[in-house]
Amino acid sequence: MTSLPVVNQPPHRCGALVDHLARRLRLRSESVLAPLGLRPRHLIALTVLRDRGGSSQQDLAKTLEMDSTNVVALLNELESENLIERRRSPADRRRHLVELTGVGAKLLARAEFALASVEDEVFSELSDDQRETLYSLLQQASGTTETEACREDAVQAP
Amino acid sequence: MTSLPVVNQPPHRCGALVDHLARRLRLRSESVLAPLGLRPRHLIALTVLRDRGGSSQQDLAKTLEMDSTNVVALLNELESENLIERRRSPADRRRHLVELTGVGAKLLARAEFALASVEDEVFSELSDDQRETLYSLLQQASGTTETEACREDAVQAP
């Protein structure tokens, strides 16, 4: 029969675990980030922007899988704090090129530093090596491998 | 000096990545789980219950890091579908021992099966080996290693 028992090797599902871990991280992160005027969602956006070095808002919405209207609101908050910058694309002046500012990069670094203790707590069961492994797996999975693209016209702006 | 420069090796922070991945998983999971009458939060609870084989509601709230009043609501939903069972602890009749029913275990398995495609998509960048590694890291991190405890009186119920 074609029907293999399926039960053979129940491939482990990470879904619930990721969700669970994310929740624990988020709960703790909120209180740590609050003094910096950031919320978890900001962190993700800033991280993505840093990792890919700029993006159109539409691309950002796609990456974050957020509704574009909410991306606008999110960016408004970040821009009002001078953490990001919206610049018109010279190639297509309808587009906004969103980039991290120096202030934004610095605050992101500070935030990550502040979050160290949170991660230490949540990932206390993991060794440094394991955390690094975890990081690279997550990085790879999230496709933020920064291979190419995202770069067509985000470079020159003298 | 005790003060190492700190800047030496910026240890990678998984926080934002976990959050990001969790979001992507959740978005896709919702539509897959809906036909089964489940939502992501249910999945986590069911998974925890299966992994530790029963728990008091208070312990559950602690594990899920949810407010206990919200746990009640969550369990109400699950119980009304006969996915879990509340039994009074013989040792302390104030306690409810929450356990997965056969129906619940079966539905959980079905849900996980249905979620396979979602995980395949979200983790498409990872090989099977890498996913297994990821799973064990997450499992370890979440402390669901089921070493001991949780067991004091959840065993006997003839």
Next chain:
DNA sequence: TAGATCGTTGGTGTACCGCAAACTATTGAT
């Protein structure tokens, strides 16, 4: 008996977020 604990209910407030409609600025095609 008194006080603490577990679960339960109900209500409040907040944050997140998708969706829809309407608008501007800009592009590209005719």
Next chain:
DNA sequence: ATCAATAGTTTGCGGTACACCAACGATCTA
């Protein structure tokens, strides 16, 4: 030049998730 399509923006609606508070009954402990 005109017109449709696109990127971004604003406003508002609705729904979910969730923490927090107060109050209550049942039960355990002292």
